[in-house]
Amino acid sequence: MIKALVSLNMDLASSIALRYSCRLAEIIGMKLHTMHVEEVDKEGYSPGTGWVRSTWEKGLLQTSQEEILQLINTEKSSCPSLDAPIIRIGEREEELLHEIDDGSYDLFIEGVLHSFNAVNFYKKIQSKLYRYASCPIIIVKNLVDLNSVALLLGDGTDVRPLITSILKIFTKSELTVDLIHYTFQKFKGSGFREKVDNSKTPGRENGDKVLGKAEMMLSEMGCYPKDSWVIQDSPKKIADFLGSYGLVAAYIPSHSGKKNRLMELLSQVPSATLLCRR
Amino acid sequence: MRILVAVDQNPYSAHTVGEVAKLAANTWANVSLLGVQSKRLPKNEGSDAKTRAWKIDGPLPNVLSAYRDNFLSYFKEEDCPYTEREFGYKMIELRKGLWEELYVCKSAKKNFRALIRIGNPVKEILAEAKEEETDLIVLGCDTSQGCSWENNMAVPQKVANDAACSVLVAKKEKKVERIVCCLDHDRVSQQSLEMINQLVTLHSAKLTIVGFAESEGIKTRVEKKLDNVLRYYHERNIEPWIELAELSSLDAFIAQEAKWGLMALWMGKMSILEKALPKSKVKKLIKGSESSVLILR
Numbered sequence: 081m082i083k084a085l086v087s088l089n090m091d092l093a094s095s096i097a098l099r100y101s102c103r104l105a106e107i108i109g110m111k112l113h114t115m116h117v118e119e120v121d122k123e124g125y126s127p128g129t130g131w132v133r134s135t136w137e138k139g140l141l142q143t144s145q146e147e148i149l150q151l152i153n154t155e156k157s158s159c160p161s162l163d164a165p166i167i168r169i170g171e172r173e174e175e176l177l178h179e180i181d182d183g184s185y186d187l188f189i190e191g192v193l194h195s196f197n198a199v200n201f202y203k204k205i206q207s208k209l210y211r212y213a214s215c216p217i218i219i220v221k222n223l224v225d226l227n228s229v230a231l232l233l234g235d236g237t238d239v240r241p242l243i244t245s246i247l248k249i250f251t252k253s254e255l256t257v258d259l260i261h262y263t264f265q266k267f268k269g270s271g272f273r274e275k276v277d278n279s280k281t282p283g284r285e286n287g288d289k290v291l292g293k294a295e296m297m298l299s300e301m302g303c304y305p306k307d308s309w310v311i312q313d314s315p316k317k318i319a320d321f322l323g324s325y326g327l328v329a330a331y332i333p334s335h336s337g338k339k340n341r342l343m344e345l346l347s348q349v350p351s352a353t354l355l356c357r358r
Numbered sequence: 359m360r361i362l363v364a365v366d367q368n369p370y371s372a373h374t375v376g377e378v379a380k381l382a383a384n385t386w387a388n389v390s391l392l393g394v395q396s397k398r399l400p401k402n403e404g405s406d407a408k409t410r411a412w413k414i415d416g417p418l419p420n421v422l423s424a425y426r427d428n429f430l431s432y433f434k435e436e437d438c439p440y441t442e443r444e445f446g447y448k449m450i451e452l453r454k455g456l457w458e459e460l461y462v463c464k465s466a467k468k469n470f471r472a473l474i475r476i477g478n479p480v481k482e483i484l485a486e487a488k489e490e491e492t493d494l495i496v497l498g499c500d501t502s503q504g505c506s507w508e509n510n511m512a513v514p515q516k517v518a519n520d521a522a523c524s525v526l527v528a529k530k531e532k533k534v535e536r537i538v539c540c541l542d543h544d545r546v547s548q549q550s551l552e553m554i555n556q557l558v559t560l561h562s563a564k565l566t567i568v569g570f571a572e573s574e575g576i577k578t579r580v581e582k583k584l585d586n587v588l589r590y591y592h593e594r595n596i597e598p599w600i601e602l603a604e605l606s607s608l609d610a611f612i613a614q615e616a617k618w619g620l621m622a623l624w625m626g627k628m629s630i631l632e633k634a635l636p637k638s639k640v641k642k643l644i645k646g647s648e649s650s651v652l653i654l655r
Contacts, residue, residue: 091581091584092581092584092600096600145426193569193602194599197602197603197604197607222597222599223588289465289617323599343601350566350601
């Protein structure tokens, strides 16, 4: 069974992420673990040392636990498998990275509200947690229906890492999978979007080759994509199209910078986004 | 709910009447159709000329009559809440222990009125809305002329800015695929949420709820309100998207998101949008946007 860690805070983004995770768990048979990290020193506040600090931290842990339990209990009726959360004190990213490694999780999930300004999204992608996490990450931006998954494919180098991750997570689910080969428009103008005929013979355009490779990898494992698309447009227009999917998955090499147009595209996708970096 | 539909004799008004009929079928609102005829200035001082200034003439009375028929055609006769009179016998208690079968007429469950006022369109629409304590004014416009009425009058823009109630400027050309609803703080009224709910159902549209964040990030109370709003819509089987936008990028945001078909802006008293969007910008939005615009108050 897939083992997922959901990061929780007492905020709207976490509430949405928890509800989305519960829906996903029901569909793909996933065990959810929740975790909250209380960052006591984030503003340089030193609460003393020794016994004073230890007593103070115990109090904080208890308060945090009560708050997060309140959040979990709200969802418990629709997601009975939720256990008590893991509560830690410390630096958030460090603690989450330790837990992901120690617990050998298959998936990390957190909520990030969809924003018109992409700066926060870029910061997330560049963060230590996202660069070093040993498993794929789902960023939940909105509570959407998990009707289908879109796999975003670019130049072809992303096919293997993305498909491998997807097969590991979704192999036992009956979610509809679509393949989408994207290219960005260099100049303003009307883009195009075309559904590819899967019955076509090989020896086609680059986009079709990439899609063919992905189709082959998926079908070898008994997973057959429903539709394949070739899209050329601006990041915003492609993101609008992807809004109809319950999950959009992409491979982002760990060296990719924030000026990457794929980042621009992903920052504008309103659905949940699955990122594979390894 | 009381809806005032401001109309003239142009095709965009016919479209607006149809839209309101669909809304009224869901809400059973009291509806008034209002046409405004310009006052004719008397050419001389004779009493006859002065009297003529207050007479109704021209195409408006017939147009209103056609709009009324069109409006009522959206309802099945037996379900129509606006059926004027219903006659029949009914046992009525005259006093304790004494009943009599009387021939009675029941009035309609809801009011539907067709009115003509004479004067300046903007002033008369606002006056009628105020007198009747209207909740929503709906009006269409000619989008080829920058959302104007006859003689290039910016009636929708002026009404949207000066009305005390909510105003919907319905544009004919654009299909409503998504309703982008800009809420800025925790005082948004329940009535406004229900209005959005109705429009989402009516158009089978998707919904995006936008929370405006100041530069220091979204405030906790706004976030709590957004969470409540989200749950309110989930209970009604509507799954809205949440999007955050900073006030500093308000113009760019509106320009980009107004493409979806309907943009709703919560501009109640003390709201951030009321301060951030001066009248000139609201005018510009209504004039330039392809989408319908709903100002919620």
